[in-house]
Amino acid sequence: MTFSLHGVAVSRGIAIGRVHVVERNQLEITEIRIDEDEVENEVVRLHKAVQLAKQHLREVREHIPSSTPLEIAAFIDTHLLMLDDAAFSEEPARIVRQTRCNAEWAVKLQRDALVAVFDEMDDAYLRTRRDDVDNVVDRIIRNLLRHQQLRHEVPDQKLKAMIILASDLTPADLVLLQHHGVAGFVTEFGGQTSHMSILARSLGIPGVVGVHHARRYIKEDETVIVDGEDGVVVGAADERILAEYRERQDQRRRYVAGLQVLREAPAVTLDGVSITLHANIDLPGDIDSLRDVGANGVGLYRTEFMFMNRSDYPDEDEHFNVYRQMIDTLAGAPLTIRTADIGADKPTDAGPDTGSLAANPALGLRAIRLCLREPSLFWPQLRAILRASAFGPVRMMIPMLSSIDEVRQVLDVVATLRNELRRRDIAFDENMPIGGMIEVPAAAICADIFAVELDFLSIGTNDLIQYAVAIDRVNDAVSYLYDPLNPGVLRLIQMTLDAGSKAGIAVAMCGEMAGDRRYTRLLLGLGLTEFSVHPAALLEIKHLVNTTHRASIQGYAQEFLNTTDANRKRELLALLDGQQG
Ligand code: PEP
Ligand code: MG
16 A cells, blocks of 8 residues: 655655665675685785774773763674674685675675574564674775775666665765666655755755655565655555656656756846856766856865765875866856865765764864864865866865864965965966855854955855754754754844955855745845855746846845744745745
């Protein structure tokens, strides 16, 4: 019988397909045949990964605070014992030797065999011990993958057009999934503005997150409908329901195609205010989609994705070559390169641990904090941005600023690197604008100070909202508080806009709020004139801009900011929504 499960909608569009259930971290594992003379090296790799897993666990064990319940230490001891067991240290090695496969694949086969035994057990407690197997396997596989260079160059045909069902996915997982051609995804955890969800929107992969216990109800190979607009997953759909969703898929295609007439049109309000519409880019390849939507530049290039799915940092030339290619494609339109925003829900394999054991990684070593701490990560990127600036209009943008000292430290490093490039006779744009993101309430409140030392500001509402209302953007349990219309958030936005206009510098918005049609007119009314949105949303936002008479809505927007009457707020939103010049 048809059933539906509800979660949080993350990316518009509907996908219909067969389900493939993945365990976390197992996505990255594919079978690779190795040469006979490589077999013993592969076994050594495996043994090293097991040794490293033991070493990590011993370190964790040693650092357990004395107040921690004894059971926690007992868990770790159990896992240490398991790592000593032949089932993990010897059996995978035998599989490598016998089948000449890669170590990851051998560990996965062994895991599947052990889990199958646990799954057969009648005892509910013993059945849950499969989690211990997964934990130990995860540790070994993570170590193996950390020391591997390139993965998944060849798309896995088995995943093509499938719907992926997982407890959770990282942005790095999603990049791989897109590479494999999946049709959609469902996860049991996650919030609407987690980086994974943002990436899904920009990649155009329909998905629903926060579908608790989905794996209890949906099984491998079953056909499901993923409705990324309403946040619903439909299973065992009959022909009538399938036909309904197919019709909705067609409607959406027609709507998107209809917006194409706006591609070459300028973005101007009915009363003649020119609006800048830039695109957010997550992967260099996305740049091609700019042409399809007529974006006049990139307002946010999230460079951190270059650091994912690999065990080292990109070097200066790699950064430079990527930027250079994007500049060429943009042919004179600006490219805003955001320096790496690594950490929190965008961890990478290379570099320091940014807080996997921290209680609140979103409040930890992330973005500019990490970059300033790690010159080996940051300086090559800065040099590459400077060098790239010689080839077209490049703007550099600093994420997650919380104090003006951070701006000054970055500007000092940039000055040092400029001197170095001058000495080496390497060209760069002396006037390359350097801007900062306003994503931390402290920065919004002090936007006037930032506006004096920076060339432009860009409001990152995804983070600004999470930090202003004190919720973690990946936590679906508190996602109901994630409200762009929270008066505290709106005031921070207004303060930033005011600070920019007072200092005479541009203020853009590049968070998801800028690309959400529900807020476009309110933002126009508050004075926003630069929007940076994911390409799929751009034409729809242009349509709204071009049908808005800004002068007539400024009063509504200001009233919205100041009223506390919920009914009046609803009325004002309806008035803004219904405005057609
Ligand atoms: C934001 O926080 O709004 C933003 C654009 O940056 P990111 O989503 O990458 O954190
Ligand atoms: Mg951010």
